[in-house]
């Protein structure tokens with residue numbers, strides 16, 4: 001489970017996105033933590049599951065709205081032609 005600072009939050013997602021986009025590298029422990037579904041790959045599916053995990057713990061807040069925008073952005077970035 002993502003545990004860069006002991007809390008799963010937006011910063012973890014940003015770091016994973018940077019890893020996927022090739023902007024930064026996760027170390028071995030971070031990679032293991034980021035591989036949320038434990039399939040040996042850190043990708044968009046892990047981000048979606050992490051976001052869902054966060055949303056399960058957050059309902060109404062500005063963070064929730066921020067995450068919705070982030071998810072829309074991710075979908076556009078990865079799934080648009």
Ligand SMILES: [Ca+2]
Pocket residue numbers: 034035036037038039040041042043045046
């Ligand atoms: Ca994975």
